[in-house]
Amino acid sequence: MFFETKAYLKHILKAKGPHGVHSPLVFDLITKVLVQRKSFYIFDTIEMERAAFLNSRDVLDVNDHGAGSRKMKGHQRGVAEIARYSLQSAHHAQALFKLLHHFHPENILELGTSLGITTSYFASVSSNSKVWTIEGSDQIGHVAEQLFQRLQLWNVRLQIGTFDSKLPGVLNEMGRVDCAFIDGHHEYEPTMRYYHQIRKHSHENTLIILDDIHWSASMEKAWNEIIHDVDVTLSLDFYHFGVLLFAKDRVKEHFRLKLP
Numbered sequence: 130m131f132f133e134t135k136a137y138l139k140h141i142l143k144a145k146g147p148h149g150v151h152s153p154l155v156f157d158l159i160t161k162v163l164v165q166r167k168s169f170y171i172f173d174t175i176e177m178e179r180a181a182f183l184n185s186r187d188v189l190d191v192n193d194h195g196a197g198s199r200k201m202k203g204h205q206r207g208v209a210e211i212a213r214y215s216l217q218s219a220h221h222a223q224a225l226f227k228l229l230h231h232f233h234p235e236n237i238l239e240l241g242t243s244l245g246i247t248t249s250y251f252a253s254v255s256s257n258s259k260v261w262t263i264e265g266s267d268q269i270g271h272v273a274e275q276l277f278q279r280l281q282l283w284n285v286r287l288q289i290g291t292f293d294s295k296l297p298g299v300l301n302e303m304g305r306v307d308c309a310f311i312d313g314h315h316e317y318e319p320t321m322r323y324y325h326q327i328r329k330h331s332h333e334n335t336l337i338i339l340d341d342i343h344w345s346a347s348m349e350k351a352w353n354e355i356i357h358d359v360d361v362t363l364s365l366d367f368y369h370f371g372v373l374l375f376a377k378d379r380v381k382e383h384f385r386l387k388l389p
């Protein structure tokens with residue numbers, strides 16, 4: 130907890146807004162993509178589903194295959210509690226939606242479905258895209274499955290199982306990964322392993338997004354190592370999540386940014 134507070138204060142002091150960045154690409158990403166005032170029609174629909182989860186009295190039996198939660202302990206977890214502590218906020222999920230809407234990836238991968246809220250944002254960007262998402266806890270996965278059916282998101286392929294057991298098969302099926310969102314098992318070693326596995330299926334225009342990059346010393350270590358990977362040419366640290374781009378015709382750059 131202390132680590133996160135220190136990392137957050139450091140970010141606040143160092144992060145730049147659009148006028149502090151010298152890169153035209155990053156300036157445009159902030160001012161034209163992330164600061165769109167336009168509300169996409171699907172935002173309200175998905176947020177109504179989140180609100181229903183927050184009011185749910187259902188309790189699930191959960192197997193935690195990841196780094197665990199600082200807020201939720203034990204195997205019995207309320208859907209409301211999961212919705213409160215485990216999911217991307219509306220602000221972050223909508224920022225990710227806008228990024229995907231801009232880059233229009235076709236083959237999208239998510240590690241960590243949870244109740245399926247962020248998956249639903251991803252799958253709503255375009256019905257031509259396909260979203261593969263992996264969730265280790267079967268009861269949580271079933272709640273997400275029902276959400277995809279209610280929202281008629283037929284382009285989601287949910288796999289229930291651990292990332293270790295499911296990722297190789299999913300990557301083979303995907304062939305090419307255009308966008309990956311790593312949002313589970315927030316520890317150094319598994320994060321590095323999933324990153325390298327995904328990299329083998331990615332290309333110059335792939336977008337990789339890592340969540341909780343300052344959640345712990347081990348996640349920060351993974352993030353710092355990844356941004357120094359020779360293939361990463363642009364890394365954007367929005368504190369809560371980090372975005373990686375690989376276009377070869379660019380000089381390597383790294384930015385700490387305020388999320389608008």
Ligand SMILES: C[S@@+](CC[C@H](N)C(=O)[O-])C[C@H]1O[C@@H](n2cnc3c(N)ncnc32)[C@H](O)[C@@H]1O
Pocket residue numbers: 192193194195196215216217239240241242243244245246247248263264265266269290291292293312313314315
């Ligand atoms: C932070 S939540 C994902 C939130 C979701 N992306 C959203 O914003 O709506 C992480 C999820 O990953 C799952 N998870 C963590 N480690 C895992 C692993 N090693 N294998 C499979 N699932 C895992 C957890 O069960 C949890 O539901």
